[in-house]
Amino acid sequence: MKPRQHYVIIALASNEQQEQHLEAARQQLALILGDLHFTSAHWTEPFHVSRPSLYLNQLCEATTTFSANLLEEVLKEIEKRLGRTRNEDGIVAIDLDLMQYDGERHHLRDWERDYIKDLLGELEMASSVMSSLCSVSPTKS
Numbered sequence: 001m002k003p004r005q006h007y008v009i010i011a012l013a014s015n016e017q018q019e020q021h022l023e024a025a026r027q028q029l030a031l032i033l034g035d036l037h038f039t040s041a042h043w044t045e046p047f048h049v050s051r052p053s054l055y056l057n058q059l060c061e062a063t064t065t066f067s068a069n070l071l072e073e074v075l076k077e078i079e080k081r082l083g084r085t086r087n088e089d090g091i092v093a094i095d096l097d098l099m100q101y102d103g104e105r106h107h108l109r110d111w112e113r114d115y116i117k118d119l120l121g122e123l124e125m126a127s128s129v130m131s132s133l134c135s136v137s138p139t140k141s
Helices: 018-032 068-081 108-112 114-134
Strands: 006-014 034-038 042-044 055-064 095-101
Touching: 006 018, 006 068, 006 114, 018 034, 018 055, 018 068, 042 114, 055 114, 068 095, 095 108, 108 114
Parallel strands: none
Antiparallel strands: 006 055, 006 095, 034 055, 042 055
């Protein structure tokens, strides 16, 4: 019996060596998730953080056989592996948040942020393009 696939959206963010940390996180996610699609990356101002460094943010849409709890644990382990610490200096090497698992939304306040809405729009646009490409009938020559 084939394991059930779950649809997930994961938010990636960094305010320290941002491009390198997002690239490393994308590589790690590719090892544990299937059918990955990443949005473009958007720069944003920090919220409620003592460190003034800009954040680089991105969303990942994918599938997994992991439970939501196991996926959360694995995401936190990837954060640690890539240098995330939980100290008060405001440095966020990488932040990986499970935003959606199947139909269940997490981090509800984040869904209201403009950059999340913009990035979700990219995911929706990519999904509709893929759907239309998959439904095109072959033409006869």
